[in-house]
Amino acid sequence: MAYDKSCPFCNPEKDIEQNIVFENKSCYFLQHNNQQAVLEGCGVIVPKKHHSDAFALTKKEWNDTYELLQKAKKYLDEKYAPDGYTLGWNIGEVSNQTILHSHLHVIPRYNDEPLAGKGVRYWLKQPENKRKLLQE
Template sequence: MTKECIFCNPKKDSHQNIIFENESCYFLQHDKQQDVLEGSGVIVPKAHRITTFDLTKQEWMDTYDLLQKARAYLSDRHKPDGFTLGWNVGEASNQTILHSHFHVIPRYNDEPYAGKGLRHWLKQPENKRKK
C-alpha cells in the first residue's frame, strides 16, 4: 500500500465509492465517471500491484468473484446491453494509474459507439506500426 495511490486509499476520495469488496479486492465506482460511462467501475486489488501480471492467484479468484457480483448488480441497476471489460498494462496501453485495475464498463445499444469494443480502435489502419 502506498500513501499516494488512489486505489490503495479509495476512502480518501469522496467521489470514490466502494460498491463491493472481498478479502483482497474492491469493486469501485467513481461519481465523476458516471456521466459518460454510466455504471462503469473498476476492480482493484487492495494490495498495491502495479500490473495485472503481479496479481496473486487469490487476487485473480477474488477479481472473478467481484466481476460476477458487479455483473449482477449492474444488470439489475442499469440494464446494459453488453459489457466492455479490460486491463491496460504499461504506458503503451494507456495505464495512467500504476495500480492494477480491471475496467467493467456497461455498454448500451443507444450509445454513439455501440458495437465498437476494445479492438475497434486498435485495428484501425492508422494504428499500424511503422517499420
C-alpha cells in the first residue's frame, strides 16, 4: 500500500501540531509540537509512501532518508546544540511501533538529562527483560 488515508504520516499536514521541517523527493523530516516538552528537538524521518516498516523501503527512500538525516543533524546542531543523538526504528508492536508507517526517530540527547548515558539498549538489557525460555 503506497497511501493510507487514516495514517498520520501519510497526511502530516492534517495535524496542526505536526511540522514539516523539510523534505526531499521521497521523505519528510517532521517534528511534533507535543513531543518537544520532554524530547527537545526530536523528530522523525518518514517516507512519503506508506510502508509498514523500514524493511520495505526502496533504495531511493534509503538514500533520501540518509540525505535528510544529514540535513536534520546540521539543523538540530545549530538550533539545539545537543551533546549526542539516539537514532532508532521500532518495527512491530513488540518493539512499540504505534504508527504502522515506517519512521526513523532522530532524538537529540543532552548531558543534563536525568537518563543521560542511557542509550537505546539500556532498557532491553535489564534482567527483568530476559525471556523466560532462556532462564530455564
